[in-house]
Amino acid sequence: xxxxxxxxxxxxxxxxxxxxxxxxxxxxxxxxxxxxxxxxxxxxxxxxxxxxxxxxxxxxxxxxxxxxxxxxxxxxxxxxxxxxxxxxxxxxxxxxxxxxxxxxxxxxxxxxxxxxxxxxxxxx
Numbered sequence: 001x002x003x004x005x006x007x008x009x010x011x012x013x014x015x016x017x018x019x020x021x022x023x024x025x026x027x028x029x030x031x032x033x034x035x036x037x038x039x040x041x042x043x044x045x046x047x048x049x050x051x052x053x054x055x056x057x058x059x060x061x062x063x064x065x066x067x068x069x070x071x072x073x074x075x076x077x078x079x080x081x082x083x084x085x086x087x088x089x090x091x092x093x094x095x096x097x098x099x100x101x102x103x104x105x106x107x108x109x110x111x112x113x114x115x116x117x118x119x120x121x122x123x124x
Contacts, residue, residue, distance in 0.1 A: 008117055013055070013082035016089060016115050019075040025108040027069070041103035046079075048100075049092050053084045075110070089113050 029038060050056065057080040062070075070076040083089050093113065096105040105111075 010117075013084045014086070014089070014115050015117055016081050016083050016113050018079040018081060018092075019110075019112045019114065020077045020079070021070050021075045021110045023069070023108060023110055029108065037102045038105075038108050041099070041101040041105060042109070044101040045095050045105055048095055049081075052088050052091055054088060054092060055082045056080070057082060075112075089115075 026034070026038065059077070059079045061077045063076060066076065083092075093111060096109065096111050099105060
């Protein structure tokens with residue numbers, strides 16, 4: 001059977017996956033800094049993302065069978081969002097750079113956002 005190719009349509013909201021990983025800053029921080037500064041700042045940033053309009057669809061942390069910095073994929077946590085615009089995605093990344101809540105998150109984590117569309121055989 002031949003599957004006809006239909007040109008992808010870019011619709012809003014945008015489907016995005018946020019790829020994240022801890023960096024040396026995270027591993028060099030002591031337990032007190034991680035628990036009292038870094039993790040609360042991470043949670044605050046992600047709440048800010050949702051306040052900007054990013055809607056979390058799913059999350060995955062692949063730390064069940066890995067410790068330390070991820071080498072095979074370069075990332076260890078994956079967050080699937082629907083994001084209303086590219087401007088909001090840029091603001092999400094900037095939130096990591098600008099910091100707030102006591103920590104610039106780009107000192108402790110790598111972050112990348114990739115865009116796509118729902119997988120057509122599963123979601124029509």
